[in-house]
Amino acid sequence: MTRNFKSAFFSALLVLAVAYPVFGLKLEIVGVNLAVIGASTTTVSVIIAGAIAMFLRVLFNEQITAAWRSSPNLPVVPAKASNFLSLPSTQRWIILGLVLVALVWPFFGSRGAVDIATLILIYVMLGLGLNIVVGLAGLLDLGYVGFYAVGAYSYALLSHYFGLGFWICLPIAGMMAALFGFLLGFPVLRLRGDYLAIVTLGFGEIIRLLLRNMTDLTGGPNGISNIEKPTLFGLSFERKAAEGMQTFHEFFGLQYNSINKVIFLYLVALLLALAALFVINRLLRMPIGRAWEALREDEIACRALGLNPTIIKLSAFTLGAAFAGFAGSFFAARQGLITPESFTFIESAIILAIVVLGGMGSQLGVILAAIVMILLPELMREFSEYRMLMFGAMMVLMMIWRPQGLLPMQRPHMELRK
Amino acid sequence: MSRPLLEVSGLSMRFGGLLAVNGVGLTVNEKQVVSMIGPNGAGKTTVFNCLTGFYKPTAGTILLDGEPIQGLAGHEIARKGVVRTFQNVRLFKEMTALENLLVAQHRHLNTNFLSGLFRTPAFRRSEQEAMEYAAHWLEAVNLKEFANRTAGTLAYGQQRRLEIARCMMTRPRILMLDEPAAGLNPKETEDLKALIGVLRNEHNATVLLIEHDMKLVMSISDHIVVINQGTPLADGTPEQIRDNPEVIKAYLGEA
Numbered sequence: 001m002t003r004n005f006k007s008a009f010f011s012a013l014l015v016l017a018v019a020y021p022v023f024g025l026k027l028e029i030v031g032v033n034l035a036v037i038g039a040s041t042t043t044v045s046v047i048i049a050g051a052i053a054m055f056l057r058v059l060f061n062e063q064i065t066a067a068w069r070s071s072p073n074l075p076v077v078p079a080k081a082s083n084f085l086s087l088p089s090t091q092r093w094i095i096l097g098l099v100l101v102a103l104v105w106p107f108f109g110s111r112g113a114v115d116i117a118t119l120i121l122i123y124v125m126l127g128l129g130l131n132i133v134v135g136l137a138g139l140l141d142l143g144y145v146g147f148y149a150v151g152a153y154s155y156a157l158l159s160h161y162f163g164l165g166f167w168i169c170l171p172i173a174g175m176m177a178a179l180f181g182f183l184l185g186f187p188v189l190r191l192r193g194d195y196l197a198i199v200t201l202g203f204g205e206i207i208r209l210l211l212r213n214m215t216d217l218t219g220g221p222n223g224i225s226n227i228e229k230p231t232l233f234g235l236s237f238e239r240k241a242a243e244g245m246q247t248f249h250e251f252f253g254l255q256y257n258s259i260n261k262v263i264f265l266y267l268v269a270l271l272l273a274l275a276a277l278f279v280i281n282r283l284l285r286m287p288i289g290r291a292w293e294a295l296r297e298d299e300i301a302c303r304a305l306g307l308n309p310t311i312i313k314l315s316a317f318t319l320g321a322a323f324a325g326f327a328g329s330f331f332a333a334r335q336g337l338i339t340p341e342s343f344t345f346i347e348s349a350i351i352l353a354i355v356v357l358g359g360m361g362s363q364l365g366v367i368l369a370a371i372v373m374i375l376l377p378e379l380m381r382e383f384s385e386y387r388m389l390m391f392g393a394m395m396v397l398m399m400i401w402r403p404q405g406l407l408p409m410q411r412p413h414m415e416l417r418k
Numbered sequence: 419m420s421r422p423l424l425e426v427s428g429l430s431m432r433f434g435g436l437l438a439v440n441g442v443g444l445t446v447n448e449k450q451v452v453s454m455i456g457p458n459g460a461g462k463t464t465v466f467n468c469l470t471g472f473y474k475p476t477a478g479t480i481l482l483d484g485e486p487i488q489g490l491a492g493h494e495i496a497r498k499g500v501v502r503t504f505q506n507v508r509l510f511k512e513m514t515a516l517e518n519l520l521v522a523q524h525r526h527l528n529t530n531f532l533s534g535l536f537r538t539p540a541f542r543r544s545e546q547e548a549m550e551y552a553a554h555w556l557e558a559v560n561l562k563e564f565a566n567r568t569a570g571t572l573a574y575g576q577q578r579r580l581e582i583a584r585c586m587m588t589r590p591r592i593l594m595l596d597e598p599a600a601g602l603n604p605k606e607t608e609d610l611k612a613l614i615g616v617l618r619n620e621h622n623a624t625v626l627l628i629e630h631d632m633k634l635v636m637s638i639s640d641h642i643v644v645i646n647q648g649t650p651l652a653d654g655t656p657e658q659i660r661d662n663p664e665v666i667k668a669y670l671g672e673a
Binding site for chain 2 (some may be wrong): 159241271279282283285286301302303305307412413
């Protein structure tokens with residue numbers, strides 16, 4: 001009991017020591033000086049309440065754990081439901097449902113909702129692409145955003161210097177990113193786990209710094225602006241078409257409405273995301289998809305069976321990067337402005353979080369996680385500075401509650417004849 | 419008799435100052451079962467690793483059907499038909515038994531990207547054939563009912579059998595088993611013995627075996643090589659080995 005009391009006391013003290021400077025003190029500008037100002041009494045009382053709660057929690061740790069264990073209706077997903085949800089056939093139907101919702105979404109949602117949905121679709125694409133590298137091939141890649149940047153800058157530069165359109169640049173951007181993926185693949189062939197993560201992290205940063213410092217070519221920190229938006233078979237969605245082009249609303253004799261552009265961009269994103277979903281879904285069921293998973297499971301056994309690990313790894317890196325390239329060129333087209341600061345490490349971290357949160361290797365999981373990860377920060381805007389804190393709390397809770405991810409996928413069940 | 423399928427001579431492997439394998443030679447003829455025995459740490463697995471390209475031997479030649487293969491990468495040697503199992507089972511644990519067997523057929527499958535993307539008839543046919551071949555071997559090792567179980571959840575003996583079936587998927591010319599009976603109970607060892615017999619008689623497999631279970635070794639081997647402290651000690655038929663005084667002293671123990 002004394003030991004419990006002691007640790008409870010120190011836990012409470014720790015809460016005070018951490019929370020008071022962070023929440024309780026505020027810096028404010030008084031005239032020309034900075035002054036430290038104590039927080040309001042409500043904040044302080046919340047902190048004290050938190051400390052007391054912590055004290056009680058640690059003091060009665062054993063009783064609480066026992067009560068928790070014995071209570072029959074814990075908020076845990078029942079095994080049966082969990083099993084049903086992770087069946088490949090169920091997941092296929094859910095994906096189909098989601099696609100239908102996505103198709104009608106822009107015609108009912110508000111402009112802001114469609115905008116956010118477009119952003120989500122970009123991350124779905126990125127998540128699906130990274131899922132190949134991390135979820136399937138088991139190669140921890142922390143520099144994925146580098147390929148995203150390569151794709152975005154490929155389109156931006158080609159459009160800026162050569163005036164090429166989005167639809168021509170899309171495959172080029174994908175190929176450029178794939179080429180970079182291939183080139184990165186070579187030096188990291190021998191690496192696994194932590195070492196691989198560090199090298200790829202460095203690679204992502206190198207690309208960002210290159211873009212930032214090659215001022216003559218890329219515009220440096222200012223980035224590239226006025227990137228052309230995609231067109232529908234040559235029809236522009238701007239109010240006034242450029243020389244020799246027609247606008248969408250003139251062609252169809254409609255009133256100009258800027259929402260048309262937003263919806264069109266959304267539909268392009270949806271098209272790209274669906275294409276990625278389809279291609280990766282097929283890849284999974286191809287020999288190369290199985291080889292990726294085998295590589296994740298045991299590289300030595302792969303070699304003993306005559307599978308060339310070099311080719312398998314390079315193909316994973318290359319294909320994964322290609323999808324980031326597609327997403328990147330769309331991102332550049334949508335934003336109209338890209339700077340190197342759009343491609344910082346936090347982006348890589350978010351994409352990786354999407355893959356891990358979704359349940360490694362599961363496509364539906366990745367889609368749901370992308371929705372959660374992009375939507376939550378948007379919904380929590382009111383909490384402004386605390387939203388990263390909530391984000392962290394959510395990740396910790398996930399690790400406790402569902403370490404396998406939101407919706408992991410079961411192995412496919414294959415019927416044998418005879 | 420034509421030339422032997424596998425001919426190893428003067429094989430040496432040095433790790434820094436340690437000479438782990440010193441001048442080992444062995445000959446495996448087609449459809450033979452050859453065993454390698456010796457005390458723990460004698461260098462048997464090192465020989466295996468050299469033969470399968472996981473180590474690059476310091477000296478010596480390895481001829482597969484007259485063609486030198488020493489120094490090639492592991493997957494290249496495997497493609498030439500030298501396929502091995504591991505002392506500690508190395509299955510793809512998160513994948514199903516069937517998928518394990520499909521992965522092993524990678525080289526024989528249609529890996530064309532576009533044909534897989536659009537599921538062309540040729541692609542479907544090749545996948546179907548792979549499934550049937552896998553089913554055939556699952557039956558042969560008595561694991562058909564577990565086809566869709568993840569490999570990691572199988573019992574140890576079943577995992578061992580699955581690993582052998584996985585090797586057979588690659589249509590090997592020579593199958594190398596590293597202590598296949600380790601950790602098996604007497605009944606499972608009997609099954610294993612029967613399985614090796616089936617492999618040889620019905621599937622024309624050539625087997626190179628490392629094993630400590632003397633009953634098993636003596637009953638199925640055509641030829642035995644004894645290694646002690648990295649050097650070859652004796653070489654002969656099971657009867658010759660059983661009566662060789664040096665082998666008895668170094669390994670078998672005196673009765």
